[in-house]
Amino acid sequence: MMDPTKKELLLEVNDLCMHYSVQGGFFDKSKGLVKAVDGVSFKLYKGSAFGLVGESGCGKTTTGRLIMKVMKPTSGSITFYDNKLGPIELVPISNKKMRPLRKKIQMVFQDPYSSLDPRMTIQQIVGEPLRAGGRGELHEYKNKIADILQKSGLSPDYMDRYPHAFSGGQRQRIGIARALVTQPQLVIADEPVSALDVSVQAQILNLLKELQQVFDLTYLFIAHDLSVIRYMCDTLAVMYVGRIVEIGRSEDIFHHPAHPYTEGLLSIIPRTNTRTKPGKMLKGAIADASNLPSGCYFHPRCPHAQDICKNEYPPLRDLGNEHQTACHFDLKLKGI
Numbered sequence: 034m035m036d037p038t039k040k041e042l043l044l045e046v047n048d049l050c051m052h053y054s055v056q057g058g059f060f061d062k063s064k065g066l067v068k069a070v071d072g073v074s075f076k077l078y079k080g081s082a083f084g085l086v087g088e089s090g091c092g093k094t095t096t097g098r099l100i101m102k103v104m105k106p107t108s109g110s111i112t113f114y115d116n117k118l119g120p121i122e123l124v125p126i127s128n129k130k131m132r133p134l135r136k137k138i139q140m141v142f143q144d145p146y147s148s149l150d151p152r153m154t155i156q157q158i159v160g161e162p163l164r165a166g167g168r169g170e171l172h173e174y175k176n177k178i179a180d181i182l183q184k185s186g187l188s189p190d191y192m193d194r195y196p197h198a199f200s201g202g203q204r205q206r207i208g209i210a211r212a213l214v215t216q217p218q219l220v221i222a223d224e225p226v227s228a229l230d231v232s233v234q235a236q237i238l239n240l241l242k243e244l245q246q247v248f249d250l251t252y253l254f255i256a257h258d259l260s261v262i263r264y265m266c267d268t269l270a271v272m273y274v275g276r277i278v279e280i281g282r283s284e285d286i287f288h289h290p291a292h293p294y295t296e297g298l299l300s301i302i303p304r305t306n307t308r309t310k311p312g313k314m315l316k317g318a319i320a321d322a323s324n325l326p327s328g329c330y331f332h333p334r335c336p337h338a339q340d341i342c343k344n345e346y347p348p349l350r351d352l353g354n355e356h357q358t359a360c361h362f363d364l365k366l367k368g369i
């Protein structure tokens with residue numbers, strides 16, 4: 034865990050938006066707007082693990098991909114605080130300038146089956162980020178590849194084999210080795226265990242924790258499962274339809290959730306739901322991002338909704354201790 038007295042910024046996301054223009058359907062030529070990410074702001078501190086949580090479609094992956102510069106946001110800024118170069122604004126920089134930074138920001142993907150090319154050997158897969166943009170030959174990197182495979186819990190003897198020879202858990206170890214081989218500063222892990230058997234999920238989470246210490250990594254950890262986030266992250270943000278509705282230290286949020294949506298998410302964690310009253314369970318489905326409700330997007334599902342919730346979107350409000358929530362009637366203040 035990081036020392037909160039020595040917080041050093043690594044990445045700052047400010048008012049990030051990704052709006053997609055979409056067509057209604059084959060016969061419906063009207064244009065709609067999907068606000069996949071809509072005004073998201075957060076800070077990542079060196080050595081910390083920051084969790085992004087929310088139901089399917091709330092914009093978690095889009096946020097991660099924007100930081101990876103897979104696509105350009107509609108608006109907003111992403112600042113990377115490089116230890117040598119100082120603050121760098123990632124959105125406007127060219128691919129050429131981004132190239133050296135790519136090695137510093139890596140991603141671990143959800144599906145270890147589709148994210149590894151079946152025609153490449155493990156050595157080629159793990160070595161690829163080292164060569165990206167460079168001219169080096171793979172054999173020059175053999176020691177580095179062997180070392181990171183070992184640290185990821187795989188024998189380097191297998192590096193000439195192909196992905197099909199490995200189990201799901203082992204494949205995810207290969208994906209982790211590939212992300213860490215360039216010695217990145219920031220690792221974005223997008224649902225890294227949700228495609229794995231429950232029995233191997235804990236092993237992979239423990240490996241990620243261990244490697245965080247070994248390499249002094251900062252994680253942006255994406256998951257829909259709050260228990261995974263609780264285990265991995267010191268701070269977290271809860272997203273609902275493209276927006277952050279609650280942000281703060283994990284323990285604060287787990288003990289005193291301020292937003293009814295967070296409370297609903299907590300109620301579906303198997304170990305805690307025995308204590309949750311039925312009225313606080315999450316009902317209904319996530320709002321359609323292309324046809325948003327008026328006011329607070331959560332109001333149609335919210336057990337505490339009042340008239341103001343139907344009319345006004347609540348701004349993020351400070352609750353102290355770096356805890357913020359976007360609710361007109363946050364639970365902490367109202368004692369509901």
Ligand SMILES: Nc1ncnc2c1ncn2[C@@H]1O[C@H](COP(=O)(O)OP(=O)(O)OP(=O)(O)O)[C@@H](O)[C@H]1O
Pocket residue numbers: 053055067068069070087088089090091092093094095096257322
């Ligand atoms: N290329 C695209 N064009 C239009 N809409 C898109 C596009 N990519 C994503 N979306 C929409 O943006 C929203 C956010 O998607 P995103 O994949 O970021 O969600 P997520 O939180 O990662 O969900 P999941 O838990 O299912 O992975 C969804 O409504 C999705 O349908």
Ligand SMILES: [Mg+2]
Pocket residue numbers: 093094095223
């Ligand atoms: Mg996703």
